[in-house]
Amino acid sequence: MSVDVRPITRALLSVSDKTGLVEFATALAKSGVELVSTGGTRKALADAGLDVKDVSDLTGFPEMMDGRVKTLHPKVHGGILAIRGDAGHQASLAEHAIAPIDLVVVNLYPFEATVARGAGFDDVIENIDIGGPALIRGAAKNHNDVAVVVDTSDYAAVLSEVQLHGGTTLALRKRLAQTAYARTAAYDAAISNWFATQVDAEAPLFRAVGGKLIESLRYGENPHQKAAFYASDERRPGVATARQVQGKQLSFNNINDTDAAFEAVAEFHPARTSAVVIVKHANPCGVAEGASLAEAYAKALACDPVSAFGGIIAVNQTLDAEAAKLMTEIFTEVIVAPDATEEAIALVGAKKNLRLLLTGGLPDVRAAGLNIRTVAGGLLVQSRDNATVDDLELKVVTKREPTAQELSDLRFAFRVAKHVKSNTIIYAKNGATVGIGAGQMSRVDSARIAARKAQDAAEAAGLSEPLTKGSVVASDAFFPFADGLLAAVEAGATAVIQPGGSMRDAEVIAAADAAGLAMVFTGVRHFKH
Template identity: 65%
Template sequence: MTADLHPIRRALLSVSDKTGLIELAQALAARGVELLSTGGTARAMREAGLTVKDVADVTGFPEMMDGRVKTLHPAVHGGLLALRDNEAHMGAATAHGIPEIDLLVVNLYPFEDALARGAAYDEMIENIDIGGPAMIRAAAKNHRFVNVVVDVEDYAPLLAELEAHDGQTSYTFRQRLAQVAYARTGAYDAAVSGWMADAIGETAPRRRVVAGKLAQTLRYGENPHQQAAFYTDGTDRPGISTAQQLQGKELSYNNINDTDAAFELVSEFLPIDGPACAIIKHANPCGVARASTLKEAYTRAFDCDRTSAFGGIVALNTILDAETAAEIAKIFTEVVIAPGADQGARDIFAAKKNLRLLVAPGLANPAAGGLAFKQVSGGLLVQDKDNGRVAADDLKVVTKRTPSDAEMADLVFAWKVAKHVKSNAIVYVKDGATVGVGAGQMSRVDSSTIAALKAGRMAREMGLDETPAKGSVVASDAFFPFADGLLAAAEAGATAVIQPGGSMRDDEVIAAADEAGLAMVFTGMRHFRH
């Protein structure tokens, strides 16, 4: 036995999730490991024919207070914390009849599950584990001698380690288990504190803790010299974290970021209102459309900016069919994500080995709440997700001319798209499809000009006699501080405008719109996206 190898002679198992429990316990018992346990875990092992010693027999106290008190005892924590090479520690353990515990297997009360199903306050309180985290932290602190397992996925590695070292584990293995254990209790406490802040209406708690679970180690980040990984937050929101990848290469950091942007945008459009498609490049929409068929929605979105669509991300709001898949397959596309894909579509994409096809469990709810985080030097900015939405009835007409019904429908469509375009954002829409998008410029006038230039370029590429921006509507994510941005839109051919309003020069802008014959509506809401 080398210095860093230590045998497992006694194990304490106390788990809420019984997955793999019996197989693990049987493997340990076969190696002569003494099994200690509590409550339902002990009962499950005994029913499987295993010999189990109750923790109550070790502590000399029965489980009490509805199971709230069972492992909070020196006989347990002493067995976990005693330093095996410290004579005083071991002398105290012998004097007080405290058995060494070499392995702790604990997974905590299912607090996160109760949270996900919206359990009532009192039930949430009862799902807060006390003894489990205390034992985990004790065992992890003493990882020089003690193994602590908190995840079912570590059962197999534990048994493989024991097989490799003849019933012993290495120090590096115990270190890894300890790190996982501390991360688990940290994530658990983050869930509890986050829930309680919401429950008592604390919007800005003194300490905010966030946690995630590794979903994928990535080849690199935004650039090859950056290391990266993808973590999920435990929520069941349909989208990139809950989607199933049916084919294609492993998703990259940029793929994940852009696919999330695409799916969140297309989720603004309910299938009941018709098929919709969003094409994203570098986290910005380069084409969005709604139509009577999914194929038409894709082709109309593609026609907004064919150049940028090459190598882009395609998101769809209905099940992908073979006809649409055949159209998408005509150019190189990085990722396609949809609520589903029929067999014909899957067969067509099978010939495109590098194309990633993802199916999500439904659409994301754009009106759902939640928090958004942004890292800054030395801290985090935390805000509510931008779930603001407007309908036609919410809009205030501020010009002499009222938008037509067709213009109003396009204005609402354009506003939904503008919400997902980097500021400053200008979006031209005609007949339910974007025809020009200007994103991320320091000047709103520049965004308007770029969107118009893109529309003109597509007109030339498609052999059209005039720019599709003529007769379009335009959305601005924030107010026009001066009339120049509005006039640039009018010059491009827009006939109606949707914007938040609220500028000191609103009267000047409204007057300019009237003089140009534009219809304009105010939303009273802006959509900055930085």
């Protein structure tokens, strides 16, 4: 036996997720490992015919306080923490009749799942594990001698080494220890973040984040960057929770763009309208609603058919065959939908590299949540932008009020502006974007770029006039000067929606009145950086 291999003579198992438990424990027992367990885990093993000791046989104390106290005892933690090569530690074990524990198998109370199902405060509190994290951290600290397993996916690795080496190698024990500390860190992060919501702590003194690996990615934004995809404790339908029906592995950029597209399409309630969002490089390049997904897709594609090539398509309803047929006519990276018909799945399946993701639902655009990004040496944390135009009180500030059609398009355009990088200008007409200007340093440039793209799209479609003629325009933030507004007038817009709040609002309103525009203020801006 190699000098760094540690045999397993005794294992402590206490798990809430019993997937593969009996098979794992059976294999350990066949290798001569003594099994020690607690509560429901012990019952599951005993019912399977395994010889298993109760932890109370080690401690001399029964489980008490509804199971809150069972493993918090020196005869448990002493057996885990004792350094095998330390004579003093071994003397203490002998003096106090403490049996060494060489393997700790613990997965924690299902705190995250309890929160996700909407349980009450007391129920959530009872699903905060105390003994489990203590066992895990103790075993991970003493990884030179003890192996710790916190996830069922690692059962196979432990059994493989036991069968091959007669015990676990130091390399495996180190890897398991890293996983263990990461799991308890993510667990505590979920608890602390939930507690922050319970006490309305907008800026708690410490902020923790955590996640579980979904998959390692081929690379990040660029081939020289390493990347991986993690699931957080938030149960929000989207790319992280989606079932990939077909297609090759998603890339880092695919995931980022798919999330942007799906969050944008969720602004359109499926009971009200069919909606399609096409995204390229994290920005929508075409958005539309219609009587069907096929109609909405055709309108969205017409906004910028050049940029749509190689893009991401998100829909707000079950993908049907009619829409799927149209979407597969040009090269597309990903289609994401709440669901899809079998016929639609078959049509997409003909394009072997096209990924189809089904999420089972739409994210709630009004739901609270956190947006976290890194900066050098720190984290920027803010609440999710869950403002929606449906809940805003629109104020007409010009002499002319918008027509019913203009008002409908204004709401549509502002809904889209929320999901386009600032500075943002959106031209829309008849429930579809006809020009999108994104991410410019000047709002005037955004207005001009959007108008130019609309003109290019019109020419490509063989139309005699730009699509922006007779459109409405949305700005994600106020117009600081009248020049941006005048650029929209020049493009043919007839109505404007913007947050307002500039020192020069009066000047901008006067310019709108002079041009015969209708303009409404939302009082809410949608910067997106």
